[in-house]
Ligand SMILES: [Zn+2]
């Protein structure tokens with residue numbers, strides 16, 4: 001049986017930080033039918049299909065048949081799942097969060113670092129470090145003395161007399177770069193730069209030397225359930241980590257407004273933008289009719305017959321539906 005994909009596209013006429021305005025009437029709409037492998041491209045404000053990529057257009061996605069179905073792959077820019085267009089079984093517009101997901105609120109990106117709903121061992125991403133520091137001294141305190149809980153380690157590209165630093169001196173450097181703010185539900189750790197001031201190499205969160213784990217970034221973890229997300233964009237002052245506990249409430253509101261639990265200060269973020277709730281052991285992300293959307297990055301995604309799939313790519317919104325024709 002032959003299958004056809006219907007692609008409805010909307011392109012926001014303004015080109016602003018790859019945003020799509022979900023409230024704007026100034027959009028260019030198109031409907032296309034797809035039956036074979038195709039590139040979805042944008043020429044000016046128009047979404048079209050091509051057999052190959054030209055140089056005058058922006059490649060948005062590649063649609064490729066895969067067995068009896070179709071897959072959608074990103075091209076030059078990332079593809080984002082649109083949370084407000086998702087439907088779960090109870091037809092809520094919601095997305096179940098997974099570790100390492102990249103989320104976008106307006107233009108501000110976060111990576112999900114930790115989702116913890118049951119007590120378990122700390123999963124720390126430690127940097128493995130070889131220790132052979134005979135005759136070396138610490139670049140901060142200049143001492144050669146080491147203790148079992150305070151070895152000299154090399155954790156960046158600095159060399160020579162600048163190579164080694166005590167674990168405790170490193171912790172002090174990291175702590176000095178960080179500010180901590182506390183409110184009822186969130187602990188916010190922010191920093192302008194978390195890297196070596198000499199070589200620019202980012203500091204590790206933890207190091208493992210001679211089989212022993214040393215935490216460098218000491219963040220205070222609340223009681224379960226909680227989640228940790230880390231800012232990954234460079235917009236505004238949104239650098240750092242947010243640790244949010246859902247022990248005493250069902251959900252937290254994310255947004256630019258003072259009444260949100262987790263504040264994201266960027267003009268592209270709505271005052272009450274999105275909600276994260278904890279329900280039946282899962283962390284669920286919901287959009288709150290935000291102007292510029294709540295998005296989750298996807299690498300490749302398979303079309304499910306008769307289900308809508310809404311993806312944003314830059315200022316274009318692409319809605320796919322696979323049908324037997
Ligand atoms: Zn030292």
Ligand SMILES: [Zn+2]
Pocket residue numbers: 156157158196197198199200201
């Ligand atoms: Zn360095």
